[in-house]
Amino acid sequence: RRDVLVLTPWLAPIVWEGTFNRDILNAQYMQKNLVTGVVTFAVKKYWFFIQGFMSSANKYFLAGHQVNFYLFTDSPEQISHLQMAPENHLCVIPVQNHSHWQDISVSRMDIIRRYIRSQFQYEVDYLYYIDIDVQLFEHIGVEIIDTLVATISPWQYTARRDSRSYETRTESQAAIPKGEGDFYYTEGFYGGSVAEVYKLTRACFKGVMEDRENGIEARWHDESHLNRYLLYHKPTRLLSPEYYWDEEL
Amino acid sequence: RRQDVLTITPWLAPIIWEGTFNSEILDSAYKPLNLTIGVTAFAIGKYTRFVGRFLESAEEHFMKGYQVNYYIFTDNPETIPSVQLQPGRRFVIVPIKKYPSWQEISMRRMEAINKHIAETSHQEVDYLFCLDIGMVFYNSWGPETLGDIVAAIHPGYFNVPRSQFPYERRSSSAAYIPDGEGDFYYGGAVFGGLVKKVYEFTRTCHMTILTDKANEIMAAWQEESHLNRHFLSQKPSKVLSPEYLWDDRKPKPPEIHLIRFSTVDKNYKEIRD
Numbered sequence: 001r002r003d004v005l006v007l008t009p010w011l012a013p014i015v016w017e018g019t020f021n022r023d024i025l026n027a028q029y030m031q032k033n034l035v036t037g038v039v040t041f042a043v044k045k046y047w048f049f050i051q052g053f054m055s056s057a058n059k060y061f062l063a064g065h066q067v068n069f070y071l072f073t074d075s076p077e078q079i080s081h082l083q084m085a086p087e088n089h090l091c092v093i094p095v096q097n098h099s100h101w102q103d104i105s106v107s108r109m110d111i112i113r114r115y116i117r118s119q120f121q122y123e124v125d126y127l128y129y130i131d132i133d134v135q136l137f138e139h140i141g142v143e144i145i146d147t148l149v150a151t152i153s154p155w156q157y158t159a160r161r162d163s164r165s166y167e168t169r170t171e172s173q174a175a176i177p178k179g180e181g182d183f184y185y186t187e188g189f190y191g192g193s194v195a196e197v198y199k200l201t202r203a204c205f206k207g208v209m210e211d212r213e214n215g216i217e218a219r220w221h222d223e224s225h226l227n228r229y230l231l232y233h234k235p236t237r238l239l240s241p242e243y244y245w246d247e248e249l
Numbered sequence: 250r251r252q253d254v255l256t257i258t259p260w261l262a263p264i265i266w267e268g269t270f271n272s273e274i275l276d277s278a279y280k281p282l283n284l285t286i287g288v289t290a291f292a293i294g295k296y297t298r299f300v301g302r303f304l305e306s307a308e309e310h311f312m313k314g315y316q317v318n319y320y321i322f323t324d325n326p327e328t329i330p331s332v333q334l335q336p337g338r339r340f341v342i343v344p345i346k347k348y349p350s351w352q353e354i355s356m357r358r359m360e361a362i363n364k365h366i367a368e369t370s371h372q373e374v375d376y377l378f379c380l381d382i383g384m385v386f387y388n389s390w391g392p393e394t395l396g397d398i399v400a401a402i403h404p405g406y407f408n409v410p411r412s413q414f415p416y417e418r419r420s421s422s423a424a425y426i427p428d429g430e431g432d433f434y435y436g437g438a439v440f441g442g443l444v445k446k447v448y449e450f451t452r453t454c455h456m457t458i459l460t461d462k463a464n465e466i467m468a469a470w471q472e473e474s475h476l477n478r479h480f481l482s483q484k485p486s487k488v489l490s491p492e493y494l495w496d497d498r499k500p501k502p503p504e505i506h507l508i509r510f511s512t513v514d515k516n517y518k519e520i521r522d
Binding site: 005013143234 | 259
């Protein structure tokens, strides 16, 4: 691929179709006997997306390798008729409803952090958060596996630095100084080793809590905090917008 | 940004060329980690004459601002010149025995490095590079080279089709690579990575070298053939372009913007005897 950037200035690969050979990567992954987890939330109206997400992810996400799906939902009854591939596991975790949708978005970071500590770290090596209202149409494979992985937002891929949606108010913990920022990452798909995802979710949640105490809410909520974290803790691998595409674009 | 060369392998390992990285960002990520980088180099017999220039040029260009330990393996400690080093950098002589032929000397490097890691350097360094002594640094060699398993593309073969790579082609050798296989031709003069990884692959290479010895066969390019066989199955996590392993006898092609580490002209017949 010559038409796109395939390497960041800090030498993290940017994964695009055509840049990798999945067979070689599969062989490397299998040698190490790894287990990957996916965490997602289906709260309130979002129960609607469970079937679509789970059936497509079950088919296309790391097909052929063991994947543990962790589904946090307040409608566990919607799960009953899901068929999982033999190598995959589904763990349904009931959660409570919150009144403000942004509260859900924000406490997701804390929920993930707590469950890594109490459960996920013992069950998986790598963990990815994916928005539930996503459907996979193509295989997403082991090319995503690395220590700290973020996805370039499809809406901001061509945006120049000063027009990106970073939080700019310095009172917020998510603020990114003017003139800075490598890419704009979407909070709809990120992950990495459990240790790194733990550190990321802990830092983001801390920022969110501090903002709350100061009576401020970041422009794009946990996505703003994510972008700030990744500016100072650079991802070891980036996924191109192909990995989180919006059909309306 | 470089569009004229391949900057990432099919297994998503970066290939390091001038223009692909930003040294400031890398330094800001690596310097706070307080790393120590080790360098091994073998100066046996007449090769001790290269030590001075190697070290002086390394002091100017290699991992500037980082802690460095130079491990010079030699059979002749008295002939090693003393070189003024920057603060935070150390020089250690590792006495080893001299084998009768230059091929044997070359191939025993794997064993010596492996043994030394187990006995000493695993406690002293985080990353280790194993470099040929008959070379000089001309430009910066920095943290862009750090990775788990690092190999360098041989300057003679980076623009050449795979069928012409001088892999060992006899199936009786443990270094055998069949036609149609192989990613790159890596040079034996530069390899490295995390000290734990270097320990593992020097051991594997030494095992395959011993296997060949038992079968009375010697690979076409000695340990370089074994290294290539190894890196075919355990692919490097980072690949250095020929900027990091150049041969001054070659004319500089347009893809090479910067020569960082290159051979000193030598009369092989004279020094190897």
